Amino acid sequence: MPNSSVAPGGDRRRSRYGRYTGGPDPLAPPVDLAEALDAIAEEVMAGYSPERALREYLRRGGAGREGYDDLARRVAERRRELLQRHNLGGTLQDIRKLLDEAVLAERSQLARDVTMNDDDRAFREMQMANLPASPAAAVNELSGYDWQSTDAREKFEQIKDLLGREVLDQRFAGMKQALEGATDEDRAAIREMLQDLNALLDKHRRGEDTQQDFADFMRRYGEHFPENPRNVDELIDEMARRSAAAQRMLNSMSEEQRRELMELSAQAFGSPDLMTQLGALDDNLRSIRPDLDWSGSEDFSGEQGLGLGDATGAVQDLAELDELAEQLGQGYAGAHSSDIDLDAVKRQLGEEASVSAETLAELERAMRESGLLRNSADGSLRLSPQAMRRLGKTLLADAAKNLSARSGARDARLAGASGEQTGASRPWEFGDTQPWDVTRTVTNALQRTAAEESAPSARVRIEVGDVEVVETEARTQSAVALLVDTSYSMATQGRWVPMKRTALALHHLVSTRFRGDQLALIGFGRRAMNVDIDELTALPPVHEQGTNLHHALLLAEQFFARHPSMNPTLLIVTDGEPTAHLEADGTTWFDWPTHPETLRQTVTQLDRVTRRGARTTFFRLGDDPGLERFLNQLADRVGGRVTAPELDDLGAAVVGEYLRFRESGFGEVDWG
The missing domain is CATH 3.40.50.410 (von Willebrand factor, type A domain)
Known part of the structure; x- marks a missing residue:
């Protein structure tokens, strides 16, 4: 859109243009109601109700335009892609890698340290060599180990830090990145936030919370909630959906993976207090929103491992895709295009799909508001008289074309038999043989020419749209x-x-x-x-x-x-x-x-x-x-x-x- 400015020393304005980002493209062509009406009428004449015919048209889409079935197919493909590309072992894989690196660094240090007592070295080397195969058991065994290698100690601390950030990322999207390189003070602040959040939810469960309680909480911890909830209900809704997705993610793991993670979680940030607070948070959210799916699971089968936070996000994506599939199916009573979450379409399928969905919604709105469809006394949708006239005109034009093709010339009979003039005129249509209304025709041409040309012209150009013919009475009935x-x-x-x-x-x-x-x-x-x-x-x-x-x-x-x-x-x-x-x-x-x-x-x-x-x-x-x-x-x-x-x-x-x-x-x- 242009940004105008006045040039120094004059009134000339200069404009700079950039990509329009303020909503739907204002220059986009309007939806084609004629095509939609023809398609809907064809279904109606085949026996469908107008409501069902409209739904079927929106599902199929129009010429060169995706319909809801196309978008639903893309939703199904996206869902299948998520499951077939990923697995839920990312965090365990990362921990195994850090653990192997820590053990290797420790062994190297033990081999290089000539000052160490031989018995002590032998004991430590034996401890490194006989670690349990289970990452959780190995981490638990090494939790009190006195590392000789600085690098090994850092790797092991990274395991605790990674676990802490991952379990937080399960409940608070983006927390893994936000807490990277966090200090002890940052971690303490997170634990304090969890305590205050659980206190707020406890008050809400008892019906004792106020809007001021929520405002105070957001003033202190709003940076951790980028969704910017406006009240405690919106806060709970967003967090409960994430928490339920985290539970479904755990349900989707193998029994061995769940056991490993549960044992490892105690090492998060090197303190079991974090898991205690998160467990209380999950209990609060589950009791407030028991209607959510806390028991479902998914079948991830791909090779790309996801961490706990990303895996929870993937499960949330799957849930959102399922909701989109239901919305796009429009198979429930009272279904309407406005039910479709355009933001979710954009997140999951991209900008182009969002534009297609928005165009279909606009088409349905235009069809209902244009007067082509109307609600009857019993509440059902019907073709309006205006729609019937438009359809009749189109079908009559088709018949006229076929009549002309039969005779090899223009079929003039559609103009009606000439008779007495009524004194009125009307725009000329193909097939008319009535005489021109010369006065009206020339007047139309003059007005059009004056509107189109800045300078008057001595010549008057008559175009087809200017022509009007004299209406006549038919001589027979x-x-x-x-x-x-x-x-x-x-x-x-x-x-x-x-x-x-x-x-x-x-x-x-x-x-x-x-x-x-x-x-x-x-x-x-x-x-x-x-x-x-x-x-x-x-x-x-x-x-x-x-x-x-x-x-x-x-x-x-x-x-x-x-x-x-x-x-x-x-x-x-x-x-x-x-x-x-x-x-x-x-x-x-x-x-x-x-x-x-x-x-x-x-x-x-x-x-x-x-x-x-x-x-x-x-x-x-x-x-x-x-x-x-x-x-x-x-x-x-x-x-x-x-x-x-x-x-x-x-x-x-x-x-x-x-x-x-x-x-x-x-x-x-x-x-x-």
Whole structure:
């Protein structure tokens, strides 16, 4: 970001730029809600709830963007790497090395010292040669030894110092480094801190502590707590997590390793008092936070040894990775992207992963706040009318593209039939054939040019975005019944989503470009029903047999009867012969294969519909010869026709047929 300053003698400002470190990149592109909406809608149309569809999209991620599953996989890899790279014997290895160096230095000194009594030398050499194989037992045996070598004495003191710093590092991260080279006064100060900390925790357990007690403690010892807790509860939470991790680390060791460390710990700083204080601290923390995992263990199997403090940190990392895995899984009730600890993602997986997680959280927030998703009365998430319009517009554009590809030229029918001008204008869209509103178009161009150029120009450039067209009234009105097969075979054969996409494209065309027309959406499975577009979009497939075209035609006839002055259009999308019909008492009759009575009822009802003048087209899905013969016979009977589009072309086929019927009354397009 720039830092500006005024140059001497003038008003010119100079700026220096550096890396932006104040949070999310302000120049980063916004999240792509259109892509997310398309993906979510596809899942919704396949039968998922919008809530689940949103969760699935966030798990998969978008184009070129990691999803939660990708991050969870990296978490699992990180966890596996920690376990396979490390082992818990680092401290024992370091002690063994220091012990070997001390013994070697002592033996060398004994061999060089010519003033020493031979018996004394022989006794000492025998003592060095017969030390126990156990590092703990050897250190314990040598704790009172009178070292002759200064170097050996220093090495042995380093063992005590290392043990002290390691056991403290188990409970206080970073203490191993902080106490390196510490004096006796420093160690005494640590013991005093532990005494005061245990006193504070004891008071807290009894409910007698105050915020002033905590403030006094932090004023004296705050340097040992870089997390900067604000109260005693935060202090306890951080320390208890570390202490529980230390216990799980010990649980993860072999029985021999634990025994060695327990015996060695008594030598920490050369005084058992430290372990007494640490034991009291662990007891206090365990009693205050029994809910933490104090009994778990991990299976470290690598070659790189870790000291006690680093091993405890590794166990803490494993616990944090487990929490991240649960957060990223989003499998619990009420899961939300805001639950994910972005700081933990950054610590464990790095900056890039943190940015990915933050982007996904921003996308979920934007989807919920943009108006594309809304909460229904029952608390569930639904696609909003705004989302339905955006989806319909996209799907209609796809249908228009396919229509254009069919004819080899721009399909102008999507503009609507020209009629009387309404007096209004609107921005030009692809496919429009209405006349330009010249005044509005030139005004738009002038305003845009004036805004873009500092100096006025005598020339006016008209761009596509400037163009507005005159709105016109349509000269005909149609009542369109779209009957869509919702039997289970539509879902099993991959026709469920294309069917819904088709209905949504046609609905958008009618509701935005031919507002005088009426559209009925009728789904038919074992029974038929009138459905709104949002109901059809969210309709899940039901494992139920039956294709009740008879009931659907009955509802279509009722729809046409309500709009007697409109031209009736009947569009039927199906992948199977009728196997059910509605009885006089309202019950459903089902039989497979097609029963003669079902066939008779269906044909009779189709005749009733077409006697109202309905122009009919069947859209046959699949290659069933029986269905092909049946639909061809129905089409011949009522003067309709049958088309067999590919699934990708179904939307264009239905939209094109609607437009063909709409225009056939005044012959604007030759469809021969």
